[in-house]
Amino acid sequence: MQKILKLILITAIGFQFNPLVNTPVSAQTNQAKFDYFEYKGNDSRFNRKIDSKNEYFNPIVSGFYPDPSICRKGNDYYMVHSTFSYYPGVPILHSTDLVNWTQIGFILNRPSQLKLDGIRLSGGIYAPDIQYNKHNDTFYMITTSVDGIGNFIVKTKDPKQNNWSEPIPLTNVGGIDPSLFFDDDGKAYIIHNDAPEGTPEWNGHRAIWIHDYDTQTDKTFGERKLLLDGGVDRSTKPVWIEGPHIYKVNGKYYLMAAEGGTSVNHSEVILRSDNVKGTYVPYENNPILTQRGMSEPRPDIVTSVGHADLIETPTGEWYAVFLGCRPYEGNHYNTGRETFLLPVKWKDGFPIILDKAIPVPTVVKKKGLTPNSTNYFTGNFTWRDDFELNTLAKEWLLIRPPRGEWWNLKDGNLILNAIPRSIYDVDNPAFIGRRQQHLIFEAETEVQFTPKNSLDLAGLVCYQNEVFNFVFGKTIENNKEVLVLDRSEKERKRIVQIPISDEYLQSPVKLKVTGVNDKYSFFASFDAGNTWQTVAENVDAKNLSTQSAGGFTGVMIGMYASSANVIPALKEVYKDDFQMGVAVSMNHLVGQEAAMIKKHFNSLTAENDMKPVNLLVKGGGYNYKKADRIASFARDNNMKLRGHTLVWHNQTPEWFFLDDNGNPLDSIALYNRMEKYMTDVMTHFKDDVYCWDVVNEALSDKPDEFYRIDSPWYKACKEAFIERAFRTAHRINPNIKLFYNDYNLVQPQKREKAYQLLKRLKEAGVPIHGVGMQGHWSMDITREDIQKSIDMYSSLGLEIQITELDLTVYTTYHGEGVKNQVKETRAWTPELAKQQSDMYKMIFEVFRANRGKISSVTFWGLADNYTWLHNFPVLNRRDYPFVFDTDLNTKQSFWNIVEF
Secondary structure (H helix, E strand, O other): OOOOOOOOOOOOOOOOOOEEEEOOOOOOOEEEEEEEEEEEEEEEOOOOOOOOEEEEEEEOOOOOOOOEEEEEEOOOOEHHHHHOEEEEEEEEEEEOOOOOOEEEEEEEHHHHHHHOOOOOOHHHHEEEEEEEEEOEEEEEEEEOOOOOOOEEEEEEEEHOOOOOOOOOEEEOOEEEEEEEOOOOOOOOOEEEEEOOOOOOOOOOOOOOEEEEOOOOOOOOEEEEEEEOOOOHHHHHHOOOEEEEEEEEEEOEEEEEEEOOOOOOOOOEEEEEEEEOOOOEEEEOOOOEEEOOOOOOOOOOOOOEEEEEEEEEEEOOOOOEEEEEEEOEEOOOOOOOOOOEEEEEEEEEEEOOOOOOOOOOOEEEEEOOOOOOOOOOOOOOOEEEEOOOOOOOOOOOEEEOOOOOOEHHHOOEEEEOOOOOOOOOOOOOOOEEEEEOOOOEEEEEEEEOOOOOOOOEEEEEEEEEEEEEEEEEEEEEEEOOEEEEEEEEEEEEEEEEEOOOHHHHHHOOOOEEEEEOEEEEEEEEOOOOOOOOEEEEEEEEEEHHHHHHHHHOOOEEEEEEEOOOOOOOOOHHHHHOOOOOEEEEEEEHHHHHOOOOHHOOOOOEEEEEOOOOHHHEEEOOOOOOOHHHHHHHHHHHOEEEEEEEEOOOOOOHHHHHEEEEOHHHEHHHHHHHHHHHHHHHHHHHHOOOEEEEEEEOOOOOOOOOOOOOOHHHHHHHHHHHHHHHHHHHHHHHHHOOEEEEEOOOOOOOOHHHHHHHHHHHHHOOOOOOOOEEEEEEEEEEEOOHHHHHHHHHHHHOOOOEEEEEEEEEOOOOOOOHHHHOOOOOOOOOHHHHHHHHHHHHHHHHHHHHHOOEEEEEEEEEOOOOOOOOOOOOOOOOOOOOOOEEEOOOOOHHHHHHHOOO
């Protein structure tokens, strides 16, 4: 019998656009089937009888709904909140009485509007501001994507249609927390937080600025103007003036902003002016809202209030929405920043939200309310989703916009693909969650899942962020299906693991979590809920509090499936063996790729941006911009940086080897140019680069040639340039490691040439410390060739680094091998994936066997989405040389080098 949607399921989810519509999933992937999800809240502050037509509860929107902003058109109110890196972004709520709210959709409901790949959870959408412009009958939302595109606007004629525009970047508006003000004369302004003029004078010194805004072009114009420097009393060094709004009341302009930081010292202040651009004079009785300095504990405690917005009703009354927190102990709260509502009174010509030393009331009087039986934003309630529809309820959120199709709604079930992405990574895992809205709650689901190995897991997650969470689910340990509970507080620890008896292996399991303040308990039922087994009781859940985890979000509880329950970090797997490195360009240093680099690698090489052709500027000087960005990324993330490369015949401008008349330089002139270039570049990167590839690819692949005689270096200087380069580099920086770097060093003939060259240099006392074995290999590479090369070079006392590792799926392409290169393309098939993964397994077995000889292994690229092998040596042909695929997921090759 088809399940019946209970009354407590939100039924009003049929609107014109839902970003979480039903999408197909691959039948080849292991899947977890969830039958329902139920959430119950039972907070003591709501366990009292109120007159719902004339009274309301605070908070009016409970759980993680911070930074409220509100506007009105006629009798319709609209409110928005920050969502940071959750998707869809910025829920939009509607009400006609300011108390009973219904979510009508999301403003940022398309991935094109919300680029969050690789962005930290608290680094996405901050402090949206919603305004209605009566002059053009248009709604605007302005906000900041803090780690993304910065400040931008979207707009619509009708917010109920969920058809907001694509983001309109505001390139001239810096900082955060922008808001819009539309004056009576139709002029428009943007007000925002940014750095003050000059150098900030104290930590938290910020300022409020105003820009003119053209609603025809959606651009700012003219010069910005400073409205407020520091805060209302600069002598006290106020901190974090932010969240500004301007209002016009009775011909006066009011500038309202938050001050004191969004924690226990939070407050709201107000200033007044006769002109929209000031001068603004502070109210002498500021702040007009705060809870700082009040006695604790106190009943129904609310702290951290601020970030307010004012709204006038059609009948001339004023109200304020603002954020606040409900801690259960100290400053610990798991529910995030919530939204409260209070009437505003006017005194001395200024609005006052709450008199000083008065606690935020739980029950507030307001006449003429229209109770909503499906209001799941406040009070105690039970909410259930039986997944009967083809869209998800609006309560559900994903972590960042979806990459690929990994979920489906079918036959009354939510189906999640167990994809190779983990809840523990800055990624888009197969997780669908809703907010924890109460201090005392229950959440329950039922999951049908058969894990294939210890990397498969599906179940229930309580999520604050990637490193502070609980994972409660079904997996495999020691070839047995088990139920596990893992607690993460920077480090992941297993709280309990219980075996699943054979009679229940094919049965669904019900999972339940209950919370009372900072104590969570976990239960399981294998018999359809007839009996519940206590898995863990009163587990410390302070790890889920904002005080412990940091950031600005609250707890999400939801369903999760993964085939990479924990993706090991390459640098951690090999921390006792050698450095793990990757070659990068500027494009790698943002988004998901940046997150992967930070997780997996502790060494960087600039693929191209530190080569002479990219540093030298014809006519004099250098362009260090891109290389400096890579150096800064390495420094900021505690990574070592390899310098690549100083002396090379290729990717050095042709003019470098010519005089002013276009004639080749002689050896003396070329050595002078070499010395200047090396001195300038090595000095510039002295504090960042720990080793340099001094000379690159000087040996020939041809059987009858020793050196590459067509090199401009060789033509002018013969082989002496190699020794000269190393001695010059050592003189410039005697504390740096110096490497000779070349490809095909495992090929017998070239291996012998390299050995002889390196031996001569060592015997001549040349300061050379290591050899870079470029790992541009094909799948005919042998264990014996790699090992013999390592043995020969290390016998000279040289450090070995694998500098440019990639594994083409085609035949040998480097050097003379290009002549034999096949022209046809190859599809990426399971057979090819296995062949490559077996080869990677062998290669890293050799590397591990030579720990102590090998000090670093660097992949020449991050993932198959970008590699220099695309189009080389055959145009319009793609290659698949790495352990991460084109979608940045792990390949079997990855697992073959981390599991041993």
